[in-house]
Amino acid sequence: MTPRTPAPGSVTEATCTRCQILKPAAAFYANPLTRKGLHSRCIECMKDVGALRREVPKTTAAEATCNVCGWLKPSSEFHVNRRRFNGLTNRCRACAQDYYQAKRRGIIEYQRQHRWEDARVRMASDARRRDRKHGRESDIKAKDIVIPRACPVTGKPIYHGYGVRMAWSPCLERIDKSKGFVKGNWRVVSWEAVEASGWQLTRT
Structure with missing residues (x-):
């Protein structure tokens, strides 16, 4: 914004609503x-x-009221926030800690659910690709894959989300090796079980 020089015949002066002083138009x-x-x-x-x-x-x-719990507490119970009028945050330390812990738990749960969902999508896509390569029938879909908490062969827990293939990572295995990944002909096991049963036989 730039100061305005009024044109001839326009407003030449005005009163400021804050200081209530009559000033020329160039002062606005x-x-x-x-x-x-x-x-x-x-x-x-x-x-x-x-x-x-x-x-x-x-x-x-010296003291402030927490917006969450509503208690009047000393300033030592709050974090410093110089942008606010009283120099303190609107939440006390305890309420702020509870808030961020709950937020972190929600983020972790969201990431865990989506990791498993992404794993099922990749496993189904990989299975269909292998069946197309070898000319086998395949009707597997990601929503049909159920990843168990433990491997049905070794009995050890199955984990996912480490970014690399580990012994406890989930893997699809065909029950009848003469058929493709059709309904009822696959199960989810760990990579440890796959390697123990013969990697070449299972992955073809």
Whole structure:
């Protein structure tokens, strides 16, 4: 915004709504949306208001009320936030810790669910690709794959999401090797069980 020099015949002066002083039009910023074509506050008052908004409190309040639990607590129970008027956060330390722990648990659960979902998609896609390569019939879909918590062969837990293939990673195995991945002809086992039964035989 730039100061406006009024054209001949237009408004030559106006009163600031903050300091209530009658000033020439050059002391106001231009605002074409108003009737006079000027801001309601003069340039000096607008700069003062901006400075007050940017002012950082040098001291914190002795006590404050938590917006979550509603308790009045001393300032030592809050984190410092210099951007707020009292220099303290709106949540106490205990409520803030509970909030972020719950948020972290939600994120971890979301990631865990999507890791398993992505694993099923990749396993189904890989199985269909292998059946096409060898000319076998295949009707496997990601939603039909159920990854057990433990391997049915070794009895050990199955995990996923480490980014590399490990002994406990899930893998699809055909029960009848003469057929493709059709309904009822596959099961999910760990890579340890696959390698123990013969990697070449199972992966073809």
